[in-house]
Amino acid sequence: MPMSPDDFTPILRQTRFLTSAPSLDQCPPEAGVEIAFAGRSNAGKSSALNALVDHSGLARTSKTPGRTQLINFFAVTPEWRLVDLPGYGYAQVPEHLKREWQAQMGAYLEQRQCLVGLFLVMDVRHPLKEFDRMMLEWVEHYAMPVHILLSKSDKLKRNAANQQLFAVRKAVADVTVPVSVQLFSALNKTGVDAARSRLADWFSAAEGGEKE
Numbered sequence: 001m002p003m004s005p006d007d008f009t010p011i012l013r014q015t016r017f018l019t020s021a022p023s024l025d026q027c028p029p030e031a032g033v034e035i036a037f038a039g040r041s042n043a044g045k046s047s048a049l050n051a052l053v054d055h056s057g058l059a060r061t062s063k064t065p066g067r068t069q070l071i072n073f074f075a076v077t078p079e080w081r082l083v084d085l086p087g088y089g090y091a092q093v094p095e096h097l098k099r100e101w102q103a104q105m106g107a108y109l110e111q112r113q114c115l116v117g118l119f120l121v122m123d124v125r126h127p128l129k130e131f132d133r134m135m136l137e138w139v140e141h142y143a144m145p146v147h148i149l150l151s152k153s154d155k156l157k158r159n160a161a162n163q164q165l166f167a168v169r170k171a172v173a174d175v176t177v178p179v180s181v182q183l184f185s186a187l188n189k190t191g192v193d194a195a196r197s198r199l200a201d202w203f204s205a206a207e208g209g210e211k212e
């Protein structure tokens with residue numbers, strides 16, 4: 001049964017911080033279902049998560065890139081979790097730490113059985129950078145659906161934002177896993193309803209069933 005927004009939004013509003021994990025072996029137990037937010041540093045992952053659960057300040061946001069360095073888990077219900085992944089691609093980070101990050105993210109995507117889908121957050125003005133393309137290759141490899149938020153859409157005029165939307169849709173048309181793309185703004189709440197219904201679809205589709 002699809003969940004209506006009227007039913008789901010109050011559930012999302014109950015989201016609470018659960019735990020932070022510095023590495024995969026310290027993640028909470030594999031139970032229920034998880035949806036993760038990935039994206040380059042400063043793309044707006046934490047802001048998007050906060051807008052979706054209607055709780056500013058829940059996930060820490062910052063003007064300093066690389067704020068989120070841990071894997072942060074949020075419980076929507078005892079069964080449903082949202083995961084704020086560390087950002088990637090900030091320039092100041094030494095090469096060995098970038099490799100360490102890649103290994104952690106790769107391991108998380110590969111091994112986390114309860115992960116049912118990825119929200120890939122990209123600044124609408126700078127989509128599909130190298131790391132975004134790597135994430136798309138990974139979700140293809142692990143056969144995981146991906147939903148792209150083109151964030152900070154308030155930074156562009158409506159026409160320019162729509163042009164970016166169509167360009168990204170075209171660019172990902174050949175991706176071999178289910179992929180959807182939308183405009184999003186945590187500032188003026190553009191696209192919040194659409195993103196919530198994607199979360200609701202993934203959570204309720206996975207409910208009670210094992211990931212295939």
Ligand SMILES: Nc1nc2c(ncn2[C@@H]2O[C@H](COP(=O)(O)OP(=O)(O)OP(=O)(O)O)[C@@H](O)[C@H]2O)c(=O)[nH]1
Nearest residue numbers: 042043044045046047061062066067068087186187
């Ligand atoms: N104008 C505008 N600014 C935004 C929006 N979303 C996020 N920002 C700003 O962009 C900056 C980064 O936002 P975060 O949500 O912390 O980004 P992040 O992807 O979690 O960053 P890391 O945790 O460092 O990887 C902050 O200064 C936010 O206020 C938006 O929709 N519109």
Ligand SMILES: [Mg+2]
Nearest residue numbers: 045046060068
């Ligand atoms: Mg963050």
